[in-house]
Amino acid sequence: MHDIRLLRDQMDHLREGMRRRGKLAELQPLLDRAEQLERERREAIRAAEDAQSQRNRISQDVAQRRRAGEDAEALMAEGRAVGARIAELEARRQAVDGEMQDILLQLPNLTLDEVAEGGEEANTVVRTWGTTREGEQGIAPHWEVGEALGVLDLPRGAKISGSGFIVYRGLGARLVRALMNLMVDTHVEEHGYEELWVPLLVNRATMTGTGQLPKFEDDMYAVPDDDLFLIPTAEVPVTNLYRDEILDAAELPRGFVAFSACFRREAGSAGKDTRGLLRVHEFDKVELVRYATPENSRAELDLLTSHAETMLQRLELPYRVLKLAAGDTGFSSAMTFDLEVFAPGVGKWLEVSSCSVFTDFQARRANIRFRAAAGEKPRFVHTLNGSALAFSRIIAALLEQHQQADGSVRVPEALRPYLGRDTLR
RNA sequence: GGAGAGAUGGCCGAGAGGCUGAAGGCACCGGUUUGCUAAACCGGCAUAGGGGUAACACCCUAUCACGGGUUCGAAUCCCGUUCUCUCCGCCA
Known part of the structure; x- marks a missing residue:
């Protein structure tokens, strides 16, 4: 706002x-x-x-x-x-x-001056990492390998909840736990984030604070009897943590990391990416949120983005970083970097993270302020967030990028201690 | 789910229709005193909006959990909501 x-x-x-x-x-x-x-x-x-x-x-x-x-x-x-x-x-x-x-x-947020004008076509790739297996023949899409390996059970997910709901089983289920632990541990131990475990159901004021309401109510799952909503991302509860509060400048910048399930109705995207794990109604994600002062929020965005990139490097997944043009930048965001991994089985770049600085746009709405020094007037903080990372697409990419000729899947080094083996077979 | 009690400034806590933006204390900031620390004393100390000014000053309005109502007038009376606490029930 x-x-x-x-x-x-x-x-x-x-x-x-x-x-x-x-x-x-x-x-x-x-x-x-x-x-x-x-x-x-x-x-x-x-x-x-x-x-x-x-x-x-x-x-x-x-x-x-x-x-x-x-x-x-x-x-x-x-x-x-x-x-x-x-x-x-x-x-x-x-x-x-x-x-x-x-x-x-x-009215959407004003984008930073360095953000290019124009729509999606004006997005620019600012860097890439790793070597893709683009064009390589014989790499099965993740849903085929996943089912064959017994780590995914899509038909039963559809039976018990509906299309777009996933059952992970066996090592697939353990993979979810492993990803959660690897990512959260890394952000806590190496990047200095405070770990949070937050409610998945939040009230209307919280949903309004981060901007999901009133405009996007149709995209949210709701529990009308209690006027509660299922969160579409942990950004919602985490950014609202300090709603209506005044922080001390000495506490800034501050980072939080939270694992959560995320619920999205995906209204209006019927027919797109309906197979496998590319577009689902419920997925898991590790989210990073930072509170910063206006003076250093731009630098904080680079830092946050680098933290998300670290996870892709640990998972040995080739990716590219897109700087979004103004027309493709989200409603509340002033500038956004998207991280996309290449999934060779489906032959697509998959968005697995979106790192944004919101300037004071969210903070004004949620009334989150800080006081630079005793006696000074409180000012709005700048908020940032980014996924690090969204699991379902990461799992799709892992199953495809690390797929071997015999149909087994190599487990990247960093995940082995958490998963307890070096190959899914 | 049932019964009861409560919510006042950064904190504690008075106030029970008008002279109360709100006593008193603590904390905090400035000053005096002081060999240092401490203490004592004096002064200051909410936020937002509208007007005003070159900028100050200054004027007005709102705010005692939130939303309604009664009244010429509400922190104070009435109704609703939320939250907290206690007891009972239920429950992982």
């Missing part, structure tokens, strides 16, 4: 930001409306406050007269009239304010 003051003082800047995302045509009417509303809003505030001031004066006069034992009936009648006017003015103020909020919630 943007600062309402941008609408007043920096409309050109805001307009330029929407243009860079390729959203100006779509959002121009909103911006125009907002500009007008901002004037009305201040007008309404002023009128309402003037009336309140008048009422307070009348009430004090009544009190004085009462104490003096004089009659206050006329004043009280006046007070009633003013009270009625306040109610009207208040209603108008709320209406204007409500519409303004609606608009603010629909």
Whole structure:
């Protein structure tokens, strides 16, 4: 969410930001409306406050007269009239304010200057790591190897929950545990993150704090009786950890790592990537979240991204790093790096991590601030997050990239202590 | 799930329709005193919004968990919600 003051003082800047995302045509009417509303809003505030001031004066006069034992009936009648006017003015103020909020919630974040204009086609590969097995013949897609090795049971997942729900079995199940332990241990021991274990069901305020609500309610699994939602990512509970709090500057930057299941309805993507593990309704993920000061958040994004990359290197999976163009950058993000691994069985690059800096966009919404020094005004922190990594696609990539001619799968060095063997066969 | 008690500033804690943005204490910041530490004393000490100013000053409004209501006027009375605590029930 943007600062309402941008609408007043920096409309050109805001307009330029929407243009860079390729959203100006779509959002121009909103911006125009907002500009007008901002004037009305201040007008309404002023009128309402003037009336309140008048009422307070009348009430004090009544009190004085009462104490003096004089009659206050006329004043009280006046007070009633003013009270009625306040109610009207208040209603108008709320209406204007409500519409303004609606608009603010629909405007995406401004991207950093270094982010290229344009859509997906303007994304750039900033680096690659490892050698892919692109074009190599005879590599089976992960669902075939997975079923053959007895580590995946997709038909039964579909039976007990539906399509897009996975049963891992045997070493497959253990692989999930191994990935969790490898990743969390690495981020805690080597990268200095604090480990968290968080609720998978969260309330509406939490979902709103990170921006899933109100706009994306249809994408979420919900428990309406309790007004709770299944998290689409651990970013939601972890970023909300300090909602409505003021942190000490000495505590920043701060990093948290959490393993969680993630639930996504994937409404609107019917028919895409329906086979195997590429697009599922429930998957596991290790998520990194960082809180930073505005001064160092850009550098923190590079650090966070490098932490996610470390995991791919440990898993010996070739990958590339994409810097997303403005039009492909997520709603709340100011800049995003996507990490994609190559899965030679399906012949595709798979997105397994998305590392973003949100500047103060989420923090304003969730009201997370910090105080640089005692006595100074609190400012909004900058938040960042990135997956490190999303399991289902990683498992797909492992089953394909490390697949051997006899159909067995080599276990990368780093996973062996956790998995207890060097080959899946 | 049932019964009861509670929620006031960074913290503790008073207040029970008007003179209360809120006593008192602690913490914190500045000053005086002081060989040092400590103590004592004096002063300061919420946030947000609107106006105002070159910038200050200053003025107004809101905020005593949250949302409604009663009233000329609500921290205070009424209703609803949330959370915390105690007891009972249930449960991994």
